[in-house]
Amino acid sequence: MYHRIQPETDKRSDLAVTVKAFQSQMALLKKQGYQTITLAGLSRSCRDKTLLPARSLIITFDDAYASVYEWARPCLAAVGFIATVFVVSRSVGQYNFWDDGQNLPRLACLGISELRNLADAGWEIGSHGAEHLNMADLSHEQLKQETADSKLELEKKLERPVEVFAYPFGSWDEPARQAVQSAGYCAACAISPGTSSVTANLFALRRVYVKPTDSLWDFRRKVSPWYLSYRAWKKR
Ligand SMILES: [Zn+2]
Known part of the structure; x- marks a missing residue:
């Protein structure tokens, strides 16, 4: 799980990974023989019980910052990888309005033509x-707006189906999960709750948070198949 990719280090943010670090991480994955798949592809393979390539990987970007297009896209294209980008439907072509009033930088979000590209x-x-709300404890109406309405809005703008969802802040509860499922999504990402299998819950998929302070060694450890099991074991 990534958010921002940018040339310079941002000491105030634990969401901004530098282009240089990102490039080395992608080169390592390529060298290790990984290939990227989509969440919808993962969901289909679980449903149909088909096998995925042994070293399958999903790269995700939350918040759909313009920097993903400018900096991450060329790095990924260079190694033949794709990624999943999670868009706040009311921020297309706008900025991170949900951070207003928190003394955080205003960052441009991807526009519709970039998303289509x-x-x-x-x-x-x-x-x-x-609207990038914390989805635990929302009313029924708000849950519908965040799940079903955002899906329709994005589909209308993109002219393509939008099949997957990521909970803002990784935060969800049972009504939120149900809203995501009944809105017609096939999978949803959380962050890393401590169940044993990555795919134990397709509507609260575990993700590994890649931090700006991670060395390449940390990164190598984090993407190893044992990392999430280790984290789950440590949390017991
Ligand atoms: Zn977010």
């Missing part, structure tokens, strides 16, 4: 809600 290049576009 990414989709044309094989990227998966998912929803990150309509």
Whole structure:
């Protein structure tokens, strides 16, 4: 799980990974023989019980910052990878309005033509809600707006199906999960709750948070198949 990719280090943010670090991480994955798949592809293979390539990987970007297009896209294209980008439907072509009033930088979000270009290049576009709300404890009406309405809005703009979802802040509860499922999504990403299998819950998939402070060694450890099991074991 990534958010921002940018040339310079941002000491105030634990969401901004430098281009240089990202490039080395992608080169390592390529060298290790990984290939990228989509969340919808993962969901289908679980449903149909078909096998995925042994070293399958899903790269995700939350919040759909413009920097993903500018900096991450060329790095990924260079090694033949795609990614999944989670868009806040009301922020298309706007900025990170959900951070207003928190003394955080204003960052441009991807516009519709950039999102369409990414989709044309094989990227998966998912929803990150309509307004980037914490989805635990929302009313029925708000849950519908964040899940079903954001899906429709993005589909109308993109002219493509939007099949996957990521909970803002990785936060969800049972009504939120049900809303995502009944809105017609086939999978949803959380962050890393401590169940044993990555795919134990397709509507709260575990993700590994790649931090700006991670060395290449940390990264190598984090993407190893044992990392999430280790984290789950440590949390017991
Ligand atoms: Zn977010």
